[in-house]
Amino acid sequence: MIKIEENQKSEAQIRLEEKLESDRAxxxxxxxxxxxxxxxxxxxxxSVIGEMFAEYLPDYYCFEGSELKEIVSTAMKQEVVSNIIxxxxxxxxxxxxxxxxxxQNGETGSSDDSVGAPEL
Numbered sequence: 525m526i527k528i529e530e531n532q533k534s535e536a537q538i539r540l541e542e543k544l545e546s547d548r549a550x551x552x553x554x555x556x557x558x559x560x561x562x563x564x565x566x567x568x569x570x571s572v573i574g575e576m577f578a579e580y581l582p583d584y585y586c587f588e589g590s591e592l593k594e595i596v597s598t599a600m601k602q603e604v605v606s607n608i609i610x611x612x613x614x615x616x617x618x619x620x621x622x623x624x625x626x627x628q629n630g631e632t633g634s635s636d637d638s639v640g641a642p643e644l
Contacts, residue, residue, distance in 0.1 A: 577592070581595070
């Protein structure tokens with residue numbers, strides 16, 4: 525009769541634990557990459573916002589942060605701005621559903637990571 529100690533691990537268990545550790549490391553790496561991508565997108569968005577202020581309010585640096593917030597807040601409350609935002613969102617939703625339909629039909633979508641920034 526073979527006596528097996530309780531704390532003795534089988535080869536399969538050892539391999540599975542090694543795979544688990546490997547998978548954990550891969551998960552952590554993917555999380556790091558995703559966080560970096562999010563930070564890059566935020567940085568690009570801030571850059572676009574800065575470019576817009578420079579274009580439409582060239583002396584924006586003369587204003588306090590609270591004043592700039594007041595300007596943006598007032599602009600965002602305008603009905604024409606709300607209408608344009610709604611129109612852009614509906615176009616974006618239509619483009620997204622069209623892209624999803626193409627991908628479901630086996631066509632490939634473009635992978636453009638750039639933010640839709642206005643050309644200066």
